[in-house]
Amino acid sequence: MTRAEVNENFRRFIQKYDTADPKIQLKIVHTMHVADLCDTISDSLHLNQEDRDLAWTIGMYHDVGRFEQLRLYHTFNDAQSVNHAQLGASLLLRGALGPVDALIVKAVALHNVYILPELNEREQLFCDLIRDADKIDILRVNRESSVETIYDLPMAAFQQSSISEPVMKDLMQHRTVDRTHRQTAMDAIAGHISFIFGLVYPKSVQIVMEQGYLRQLLDFPSENPKTKEQLHQIDQEIDQYVKEKIKERAEW
Ligand SMILES: [Fe+2]
Numbered sequence: 001m002t003r004a005e006v007n008e009n010f011r012r013f014i015q016k017y018d019t020a021d022p023k024i025q026l027k028i029v030h031t032m033h034v035a036d037l038c039d040t041i042s043d044s045l046h047l048n049q050e051d052r053d054l055a056w057t058i059g060m061y062h063d064v065g066r067f068e069q070l071r072l073y074h075t076f077n078d079a080q081s082v083n084h085a086q087l088g089a090s091l092l093l094r095g096a097l098g099p100v101d102a103l104i105v106k107a108v109a110l111h112n113v114y115i116l117p118e119l120n121e122r123e124q125l126f127c128d129l130i131r132d133a134d135k136i137d138i139l140r141v142n143r144e145s146s147v148e149t150i151y152d153l154p155m156a157a158f159q160q161s162s163i164s165e166p167v168m169k170d171l172m173q174h175r176t177v178d179r180t181h182r183q184t185a186m187d188a189i190a191g192h193i194s195f196i197f198g199l200v201y202p203k204s205v206q207i208v209m210e211q212g213y214l215r216q217l218l219d220f221p222s223e224n225p226k227t228k229e230q231l232h233q234i235d236q237e238i239d240q241y242v243k244e245k246i247k248e249r250a251e252w
Contacts, residue, residue: 054104089105108130158222160223202246218231
């Protein structure tokens, strides 16, 4: 399948939805960014053209479930509706976007899981790739709206709270924050910061550092002395982590 055909399949698919709806627009733009990021990461991994096209296609199809989720449930909240990644995979299996490889279906189905199951080498490669690309673009989207809007909480809630111990532990152990550990408003910000630890490829880490949003979060104007100290500690930890990750890239 060529990129032109994939593009055409995607266009035809989204025509069934209200493309004037800003929420739909947001997902179309996100899709384009993620597909582009799949290309950038594929380049850094020196993948061959066929695999680059495959990664790009996964980027184009990864969130098709979002459109159907919004139509059926009027929300992007999986907990309140349906797992959008599984919904997307079932749409693909039903041929909603034409014939697709099993590998594409698998990568789409697993793009939002907290921990990936056991996979073969190729599945792992493409799952890691789409998950990195998706995380990078989620940070771009978040940057464009304030934390108050994203979490529907007043600024004071962020400025006054501190980071809970289990969340701090996740960060210090270089893990993406487990959602169930989150208790305070600051924990949500810490959760965004922890996205950096979920990234697999050095190129992804580099892109996020260049994006600037992480810096913005680390410099969050907290009014709580404990939080200021916690953010400082996280900052140092990330600095070290990034240096090691970039070195990993130089050693390839
Ligand atoms: Fe998604």
